[in-house]
Amino acid sequence: MGLFNRQVKKKPENGQSSLEGNGHPANGDAQTQPPLPDDNGAELFDVKTAPTLSERLGDAARTRSPHAIKALMPWLDKARSSPEGRAEFIDKTKEVAWVQADNTVRAISAGMGIADTRAFFRGDPPIEKPNPRYKVHVNAFFAHLRPKYYEKASTKFSHTFALGYLSLYMFMLETITGVILMVFYTPSDRRAYEDIIKIMSEIPYGQLMRDLHRVGAELMVLIVVLHMTRVFLTGSFKPPARGFTWLTGVVLLILTFALSFSGYLLPWDQLAYWAVTIGTSMAKSVPPKEIVGYFSNLIMRGGDTINQNGLLRFYLMHVFALPAITLVLISVHYYRVARTHGISLPAADEEDPDPAVRKAAKERIDYLPELFTRELLWAAITTFLVVVYSAFVFHAPLQEHSNPLHTPLHTTAPWYFLWIQGLLKDAFVLPAIRALDQLLIAIANMFGANLGEGATIIVPFYDSPAWMGVIIPTMIIPALFLGVPYINEWWEKFWGSKPSRQLLKNRKGTVVVAILSTVFMLVIWYQGTPFFGVTAPPAIEIGQAFLPEEGVLPPVPLVPDDWGPLRRLGYANLPDGEYDLADYATPKATYTEFERILAGIQQEIIKRGQEWERGDKVRGLPNPSGTLKIEQWQPNGLKRIDLVITWDKGIVTPTDTGQYVRTVFLHQDARY
Amino acid sequence: MSVQFKILMGILVTAATVVVMLLYGINEDNRMNQYQKNFAGRSIQVGAEYYETYCMTCHGERGEGIAGKGPPLNRTDLLDLKGTPYLKAIGWGGTTADFLHNTIAAGRPQFSKFYEDESYQAHMPTWSEDFGGPLRPDQVVSLTNFILNWAPGEYEPVVAPVTPTPGPTATPIPPEEILKAIPFPMPPSDQTLASGKDVYTKYCQACHGENRDGKGPGAAGMAKPPRDFVDCAGMATLGFVTHHDAVANGIPANGMPAWGKKLSNEEIWQVIMYEREPCKLFTPQ
Structure with missing residues (x-):
């Protein structure tokens, strides 16, 4: 056995158990109790009345030197006197050094000694008992937040695609790059645009930080949406345990949109200004328009149009309020996944008739080191990809200074709100109502009402922006909130069907809903693009x-x-x-x-x-x-x-x- | 994947990220220089657009100046960034950029001594919203950059006031054709007159006066005062065709600008109707 596998054994020395290597670190470091230097030197001090310089130094060494040196002091005299004593002293030195190193490693690794740390990185099983890797969860703050283990089948890549982890990773990336950008940015309509130009042209790596922030933001929205889709498709939202986790996830989805959207305004260029103007224009139509619509627009924009007040509001939301709420909700969401119910097992494994398969699926995989190293590897790979993409392929756009007096042609909301813009174009309901109106007029004319060209009966009662911009998009939230976990449960009870999460086998209705809603979202998203319903000459x-x-x-x-x-x-x-x-x-x-x-x-x-x-x-x-x-x-x-x-x-x-x-x-x- | 493999891969990928960052960093100085130039260029482009909107009517399409209205801007003595003899002559201690920026932002409350042998109809107005003008600070900066981009100046600056030579006039359109181009029924409706009033307020009121009496603030000091639309005796001699010609092509000798390029046919006729309204001269002669 080499030095690293050396086990510290209890060695009674001078009647004392001097060096405890395996002491439980959670109960404090084991106090090494060497023979006290004072005991051994007591006679010497009695004889001499005036200590010489070397004695004074020796005295200082005995009383003030570090713990480990003090522990060796008693053997120093033996080493002076005999060759055996010298060998003993060398042994003792090695032992003390080992204990010191071991204790230091335990302090850093929050519980694991040298031997265990080595086993950790080699992928060997833990050496000490009880498993010192669990101590990490008790002692270390960040590890404390993580689960001790996951069930084996739930860590399959093809089950989760690591989307939840990647969402968190993107949030961290946004926080780090965002704080760096914050150093150089002033939320003022006079300086904001100039500051962005400064970041791009005078700050080393400024452009890269901005590009990373942008790429991270787009990816975060994308990954969060995909994560929700995955959870929906694998049925991982099913109550009782996971229903509430789903609800926090829906709130996190909305917060992700809000975070990304509030950041959109900050460069204060034409793109930012008009995208956010369109995005916030829905607020005006909240019924009753004269009160709620008016005030929600006023509160959000800080005026009738976006100006200095609006910029400051969006900035504060972006850097303070929304990240703070998001952090709290991420913690709740993650805590429930890590500590309350774990990641769901793949439905096929969980519901397999063969008990051996079910048992194998539930086999534990320890977080340390298996999943921890996997997460670090994921982080390293994602960082690499994002950096390469931002450095060489995609650059965050910066267009000319915002001009409230000039609306650019074909300006749109950010891509993840294009579906609302598509709804606002109202390609389905308004034509239907107009057609119905024509029919009613024709009928009325048959009875002699004599309504001419341009007459309307029901069209004035239909407030298209309120329905399409506010009511329908908002209705999606309770649908996601309650509909998915709870109505689903009620539905299953109603039909008396066995609760199952297997998509193609037992959840055919879900497949239909998923396909229909995806198609619908894609259609209205397309309608939001300038390619649909264009009116420019x-x-x-x-x-x-x-x-x-x-x-x-x-x-x-x-x-x-x-x-x-x-x-x-x-x-x-x-x-x-x-x-x-x-x-x-x-x-x-x-x-x-x-x-x-x-x-x-x-x-x-x-x-x-x-x-x-x-x-x-x-x-x-x-x-x-x-x-x-x-x-x-x-x-x-x-x-x-x-x-x-x-x-x-x-x-x-x-x-x-x-x-x-x-x-x-x-x-x-x-x-x- | 074994733990060691994951650690090894993680280290390699992290090292690759660091290498990418370092490679990126090597070019960083160069990139920042390019970006500075890029944004300066973009600012000049934007300035060119604003120049067309706000400055061209007095300082000329290419900054060559228009006699009686605005001095030339593409002058070597102003923009030669080494010597700036003009700035020395007027005792300006700052840079040319500062001088231009301040002039655009705050205007010129009095005429420059340098141009005292010239006569301008109006002072340089204040442009920055800081001083009550219409432009945002970034617009003033863009305009400054655009004007500075004229240095060292290719076009001959017009320094001495010269009588403008009328440009090549197109074949005169027969009067009946002009009258046919009136885009609304006669006599004009109230709505037409209201639109005409909008155009008038924007473009004509400064000289022709709020009450259409030719006594606007811009009229002060003009050799020939602007047309008084309330004076019905005088207006009786002003036919539709002459009136249209004056608005569309201007009367350069009197200082009346040509609006034909700025206003649409419809706007020109609307403003003409508004101007003829006090005397109700709506019958084409």
């Missing part, structure tokens, strides 16, 4: 496709910002001149990239012309043509790009000018 749409206004983000998370092909081509590759796009109607293989873009614009223009001829008066243009003008606007690297689209005037509407110009300036140093 066609010429503006062409301008937007090739030279988009600032303030728009792709509707899916973690995709780099799109600035249109002309900006991406860059200053250096845009030759000055006036280009008649009709010359580029037939694409040629020899085209440069710039000419290919011109051909692309022309294709779009031709398409609009064809749509008009097919009779599409909304998306089409009569006889359109286009010109792209690129001009050196300032000698020091500023170009002006004018995309001029003309069509037959006075046809679409009588006052139509038949011309649209999208002007964009491009500086040589601006990077997109």
